[in-house]
Amino acid sequence: MNASEGYAPAIESILAAAREREGGDERVSVDARSLPAALSTADADGRVPVIAEIKPTSPTTDGRRDADPVALAEAMVEGGAAALSVLTEPAHFGGSPDALRDVRAAVDVPVLRKDFVLEEAQLDTVEADAVLLIVRFLDDLDGMIEAARERGFQPLVEVHTAAELDRALAAGAELVGVNNRDLARLDVDLSTFEQVAAEAPADVTLIAESGIGSSEDARRMRRAGADGLLVGSAIMDGDPEANTRRLTTAEVEA
Template sequence: MILDRIVAHKKEEVRRRKELYPLARMLDRWPALPPVRSLDRSLRRPGEVALMAEIKRASPSKGWIRKGLRPVELARTYMRAGAAAISILTDNRFFRGHRAFLPLVRRESPLPLLRKDFIIDPYQIYEARYLGADAVLLIAAVLDDGRLAGFQQLAAELGLSALVEVHTAEELKRALDAGATVVGINNRDLRTFQTDLSTTCRLREKITDPRVLVVSESGIHTRRDMLALAACGVDAVLVGEALVRASDPGEKVKELLGTANGRPELVPSVAPPENEHHDHGNTKGH
């Protein structure tokens, strides 16, 4: 499975990073780091669904999505259009992202930044904070219970939010048992690559603690998708490919938020999605 290949490569990548840029070197510069912006506060918008817009150049199965993408320019576009936070893919081998995108965007945007990567080692969490991230992605499918809890604790100690990604009821239980306060429900099954928005609704029903912030990820392309997920009770959505592929990403953000005419559109309520399968052939594909 592609996920296994990514994790295997990530282990070697982290080993090399530790040699090239030891943790002690980062810690020497720790006092000069800027303060962390709260992802939770930015995504909690009573009465509306917040949008986390992603900077994503490629994916393992689709190759390049937008080859000439300029991270800083796109971040500015997202910010002006009304995004609440920005997700930045920093994996280079499979997604053509780069860790350097974080400090570049950080200097230009006041929005909280999520480091979107395959976090398998504490070093990457320290590195995320050092590079300017305000939050890190933790994927339940690649972390055992001990690391899932430990990585969340480390992130909190560093002032970072942890977005814990799940796809199944079992993964959701593990995430909540480990203390997750921000849960990302991935609508894409990493085994079949099919996307089903009803995944969010099924799992959302199992989250009863109002303090847990719920983010829907993958397969979100239209305003109707947004409304259906809002009906499920999500707090936010993470959208990448639909924005990056759009001829005008800023207008696409506004379309999804329903603010294309300068104010939220008056639309009829939409029922939650029911088992709408879409095969987009992408491992992460948010």
């Protein structure tokens, strides 16, 4: 991880907290539900493949939502979500491993663990179907991908630039998330996905992340090649079931 990159203060604080967090007491072994298959099934059913995110708060949102994570998860699935993402970062996002554990036990769709995982031991915090690995913050990306797969996780490898995409592909990434948010400055630009996706091979599953707030945003990302959309705030703000349904039916309404 390049400590001299000059991240936004919020990101520096998140990373400092992540470096201090320990992993689990025992190595986990996961019988994962397939995230790519869930996205493909949603697409075949005529739904926009949405990964709906349970995110109580974040450095870029106001306030905090303390609703029951299981109730939120069930509402999102009822709204057509193909999969779920659960924040497990406690200090800045209000998440917890317990919330993910409870959600995964309550639903039958794949559940992604969303966190700033920096060390192999941190993979053993909680079982999930997929785990986020952020290229920008990992020196040993190859080793972390291998370690995740050894435990049964599907690694969702997050990139922001074409150079990071190249690094992810060289490390064997098959699930790639393109974050429209620049984690150095926290700016969001939907054209980021369009530019990076144009460089991706056809056999990679591409997830568009961040900044997707409307049906038109969803259609724009799908036109650019997104196999799935990871959406947090636009679903959490208001009625999660209705918001999820609005995005999963975006192509039907077009």
